[in-house]
Amino acid sequence: MLVRIVKLSFHEEHIPTFLAQFEQMKSHIRNSPGNRLLELYQDAQNPGIFFTYSYWDDETALNQYRQSALFDEIWTFTKKLFNDKPEAWSVNKLVSLQ
Template sequence: MLIRLVKMHFAPAFVAEFKETFKTVQPRIASFKGCSAVQLLQDSLNPNVFFTISHWADEQHLEDYRQSLLFRETWAVVKPNFQSKAEAWSLLTP
């Protein structure tokens, strides 16, 4: 299993919209082939910083999602609202 952690720092004016967008998109991501879970977390000290944690069967399933229309449409909405470049890590359980 592959765990994908993504850190996103948004403009304050976009935070409420992002939360609503994620509520809509989360079930669609979770049902994507190879995804077993996806979760959104908000930083306790900086409410403009969010993390997504998603669980994938393997790197290829994650890449299939990253090439999908769902990802491209979602990223087109959120990316322009970043305060800084998103950071991402792909992790394996030892």
């Protein structure tokens, strides 16, 4: 399983717009082939910083999503709201304790 972590930074006035768009698109992302989990986090100290965590079957599934019309639509809209360059990491989950 591949875990994708993306850090997104927004101008404060754009936070409601981002959250509304995420609400509208989250089920489409989650139902993309190979996606197993989608989570959104907001930084406790800086409300303009968000993180998405998504679990993918493998890198191929993630790349297929990133090359999809859905991703293009979401990214074209979202990138206009940023106040800093997004950062992303693909990591392999080694341990998870419940």
